[in-house]
Amino acid sequence: MRSSASVARLLAATEAETESFVYIANIRKSFTARGRELQAIDEITLNLKRGEFVAVVGPSGCGKSTLMMMVAGLVPPSDGQITIKGEKVTQPYTDVGVIFQRDALLEWRTVLDNVLLQIDVRRLKRANYHQTARNLLTQVGLGGFENYYPWELSGGMRQRVALCRGLIHDPSLLLLDEPFGALDALTREQMNLDLQQIWLENRKTMLFITHSIWEAIFLADRVVVMTPRPGRIAAIVDITLPRPRRLAVRETPQFGNYAAVIREQFQSFGLLKEN
């Protein structure tokens, strides 16, 4: 039997070799719903390198949101384990920014106070982060809106505030669960460009959950394609499009090839039927 110290050394060694940042090892997850055991995730093993942008696409109900919740330490896996920076995740992981599809802004706080919520809950000094918050808001085009309340903003603006809230404490990992899924097409494209810009500037490790094939290809270094429930990894597609990527990249043959590969995966599940 190996001692835990040697296991830790072993993990540290693997991390050094592969620059592993988030290591998802043989994860399974099942829920009990109405007295019936429901398998959400069959078995997933995935490695996120430091500074890598990984997108997960899959049909709805394939457990991709659950996967993100498990990486965040908000939901425990039924089997297998997740390690971040070599440490097993057993409770909410806090060196992280989490962005949900619903922006989860607190209606009673102004835009600035919503961003600073991150600072308040962590019991950090507000004064040290005021300027950072203002800079972030300006960067996403919300300069001058600091004292607005969420209900005074459009959906896209609200999600930008949520993005700033997820970035203000400079986390090394960003978890995004269909963050732009509720936005209109134009706003969504703008948000994709902005997110790419943010990532290019500070290279945080990103786990981006989406159901949009083109959004995944546009943003990610690697696209993980998941099967319908119980979710497994069907394919991992390396995206080597040069950065910064422009919207026109979608019209290139290379982009089309990626989209075709992923779409064929979906078709092989019987999800897209053309006739």
Place this chain on the structure above:
Amino acid sequence: MSPVNPNAAAGLLSTSSRLSTYFYPAITALIIFAIWEAVTQASWVSPLILPSPTIIIATMVDKLPLLLQMGGVTALEFLLGFALSVAVGIPLGALVVYARPVELAIYPLIVAFQTMPKAAVAPILIVWLGTGISSKVLIAFSIAFFPVLIDTVVGLRSAQPETIHLIRSMGGNSLQVFWYVRFPNALPAIFAGLKVASTLAVVGAIVGEFVSSDRGLGYLVLVANGQLETPLVFACVVMLTILGVVFYFLIELIEKLVVGWHVSARQIEGLAGH
């Protein structure tokens, strides 16, 4: 994103629409009073049954010291009863949400207790606590506290799961989840409960005075009614209405100050959907 004038969103209702919120109901009330006055002046109805508005106002002016004194007694009763409802209802609501044993063992009993008509229990409370103020306070409390409790429970449970996950991912504990999310999120519901409770507390105080008392507006209604002083009965009712309305709007004012961010308190549309 189009630039928006930051002052535009901070504006209040325009003067014209503010006026119309008071103007139209005032006109309706005036018409009703005019008909009432005409009917009673024409002696179609006996003043013993329905005194005219002018007689009621004259009685109010005439008996103002008495009405104020009795009104003060009743006001103290329902204010204490209301305060007790808040002091018990909100913490108990939090316990129901946070402590499983309380939810399982006590909450159903409280709900069952609520279906019992409090007016029927009032005489027993008088026997237990005497005819003084404490029995009225307790009756007011027993009627008023239920909406506070229920709305606190509903409010605390209505937090968006994402917001709770968010606090957790920031390293927040249960207390912080309560303080940053659950409690502020519950405030609109709690205030809805408080508004209902405010009117119920007045009812409770009057029921208590009806059963047994030697002071208060409810007592004065009984005495005046017994002596066929119908104008004084009406004067008492008007006084009670004024007290109730003032109390209600006081709570609504506090609500506006505390939860002005909530959708029910908003006066203008934001950029959402534009």
